[in-house]
Amino acid sequence: MKAIEYTTYGPPEVLQIVEVPRPVPGDHEVLINIRATTVTATECTFRQGKPYFSRLFTGLRKPKITRLGEEMAGVIEAIGPKVTKHQVGDEVFGTAGPEFGANAEYICLPEDGVFTRKPTNVSFVEAAACCDGFLTALPFLRDKGKIKRGQRVLIYGASGSVGSSAVQIARYYGAEVTGVCSTDNLELVRSLGAQHVIDYRRADFTQNGQTYDIIFDAVGKTTFPRCKNSLTEQGRFLAAGIKLGIFLHVIRTAGFGKKKALIAATGLRPPHERIKDLDLLKDLIQEGAIKLVIDKSYALEDIAEAHRYVDQGHKKGNIVIYTA
DSSP: OEEEEOSSOSSGGGOEEEEOOOOOOOTTEEEEEEEEEEEOHHHHHHHHTOSGGGHHHHOSSSOSOOSOOOEEEEEEEEEOTTOOSOOTTOEEEEEOOTTOOOSBSEEEEETTSSEEEOOTTSOHHHHHTTHHHHHHHHHIIIIISOOOTTOEEEEETTTBHHHHHHHHHHHHTTOEEEEEEOGGGHHHHHHTTOSEEEETTTOOGGGSSOOEEEEEESSSOSOHHHHGGGEEEEEEEEESSOOHHHHHHHHHHHHSOSSEEEOOOGGGSOHHHHHHHHHHHHHHHHTTOSOOOEEEEEEGGGHHHHHHHHHTTOOOBEEEEEOO
16 A cells, blocks of 8 residues: 655655555454545644654654544545454545554554544545544644633634634634734634624734634644733633743743633644544534635645645644555
8 A cells, every 4th residue: 555654754755655565353343444634733843853852752863653643534445354243335534543554555553543433524535624623623622721601712813723723612612702813814714703803914903902702823823922912811822833932821820810710732642532622623614613714735646745735734623645
């Protein structure tokens, strides 16, 4: 089978297409023929090995994980002899988990892994594109932000994969949503449900006198000190883009002050919690309550070009890789 691998940090060119044996499912595993996967900003960070402190997690001198790809959608082609939750032919979508590996034609996952039946009203490409953003934004807003109906919520980076999901989740919970994005994406963010939009190139939301119960930085491009005066008395600053400085603010605000800076390792939550959220996502998609945002699609062989595009930092929603 074809797979994309890399053995050294660097630009998109370090990604190589290789031929490797098709995996065989163990007793409690399923073999999934991947029809679509994605490229996320997190995976580009892993590939670059930057910022350098991230190598404490990804490998100091070379990558620990040599095959990227977290989101996927496909068809179960084989099952282990003790599998009871799934059947051959099931169309599924979800994530490959913290070990990644979905940038390939096939993957073996445990039967209790973070995947479930694909919504019947979307394609494999569409299904693959929605998992990471939703499974990141939901626990941030619901569990860390304690979002409530009627609260004022600002999403910084509202047009990206996490941000576009966050806008829709905040609206689902009944919040009044302000989305911050670039000029080109204002109408997109409005279409996702944001009542207010701010073009960060033309206006600074921290200087408009408005305050918010939650400020969610979905792209790691602002800071708690910058946003602090724009939070209500007990407001929460949520940071999806993990940088070294945010840890200091999380520690300090945990013990002092009512305004809090918070982070979350959303990808490391127990699988049963993530599956529950994935089932919610499936239901919302089938009800038409979630709009899937896809910027561009690339063939598996063109994944380096997809990484190059994501590296620019201006993608709208999701970048999908199709394998067939």
